Amino acid sequence: MPTVETLEFQRRFGKYQHQAQREPVEITRHGRREFVLMSAEHYDWLKAAARRTHRTVDTTDVVLAAMERAVMDPDQSTRDKLLK
Numbered sequence: 001m002p003t004v005e006t007l008e009f010q011r012r013f014g015k016y017q018h019q020a021q022r023e024p025v026e027i028t029r030h031g032r033r034e035f036v037l038m039s040a041e042h043y044d045w046l047k048a049a050a051r052r053t054h055r056t057v058d059t060t061d062v063v064l065a066a067m068e069r070a071v072m073d074p075d076q077s078t079r080d081k082l083l084k
Helices: 006-011 013-022 040-052 061-069 074-083
Strands: 003-005 025-029 032-037
Touching: 003 006, 006 013, 006 025, 013 025, 013 032
Parallel strands: 003 025
Antiparallel strands: 025 032
16 A cells, blocks of 8 residues: 655645545555545445454354354364364
């Protein structure tokens, strides 16, 4: 990801605006990351990806029951011992 200092970003906003259409641009201030400029399409994709993740506490009963019935492959028995 390209990085640009705040002052340079202000001077050449149009350049970084066009660049952000292709890839996110990291904007720093005093050497620390402050902002990331990205296209609206990229932002929408990130938001959708965040909605697709699931928390463990939200797992359905069907999935929990399937996990409880699951049996470790005998070839992986050494790993099974590590879990106990």
